[in-house]
Amino acid sequence: MNYGGHLAGAIFTATGTGIGALVYTHKFGVSVICSITTFIFALYPDMDINSIPRKMFLPLGVLIAGLLFYFMPEYKTPAIILFCLTVFPLFMPHRGFLHSILGMLLVAFAWNSMLSMFMPVEDLKGLIYACAVCLGYFTHLILDTHFKLI
Numbered sequence: 661m662n663y664g665g666h667l668a669g670a671i672f673t674a675t676g677t678g679i680g681a682l683v684y685t686h687k688f689g690v691s692v693i694c695s696i697t698t699f700i701f702a703l704y705p706d707m708d709i710n711s712i713p714r715k716m717f718l719p720l721g722v723l724i725a726g727l728l729f730y731f732m733p734e735y736k737t738p739a740i741i742l743f744c745l746t747v748f749p750l751f752m753p754h755r756g757f758l759h760s761i762l763g764m765l766l767v768a769f770a771w772n773s774m775l776s777m778f779m780p781v782e783d784l785k786g787l788i789y790a791c792a793v794c795l796g797y798f799t800h801l802i803l804d805t806h807f808k809l810i
């Protein structure tokens with residue numbers, strides 16, 4: 661699947677996730693974070709190749725991780741997790757580990773762990789952010805399976 665197809669899939673799935681999270685939690689903020697999470701991770705697997713998602717998320721992820729690490733020392737652990745999530749794909753072959761269910765689960769666990777260090781406990785019920793990652797990520801894997809363009 662090309663970038664345009666993945667972008668359309670990301671927008672569609674992120675909208676659905678946002679609505680689902682709003683119904684489930686009744687919290688607009690959680691819904692927005694879930695929606696953004698799904699959007700990011702519907703594009704994330706293609707960070708294992710020189711693609712538009714890599715050009716968007718690599719500088720942004722490294723910048724945010726660096727700022728967190730330097731200016732907010734109490735958030736060093738989430739900064740390191742974010743840095744690893746951002747840089748790790750550079751060393752992966754295209755359509756390798758990052759395009760697998762195991763990769764999806766590992767990334768979802770890492771993202772949920774990272775957000776759990778920022779969020780109040782009551783906003784984490786049902787591993788909601790891990791589910792948001794999986795929804796976006798799984799959309800990407802499905803689209804790649806059915807439309808092998810790149």
Ligand SMILES: [Zn+2]
Pocket residue numbers: 705706759800804
């Ligand atoms: Zn892909």
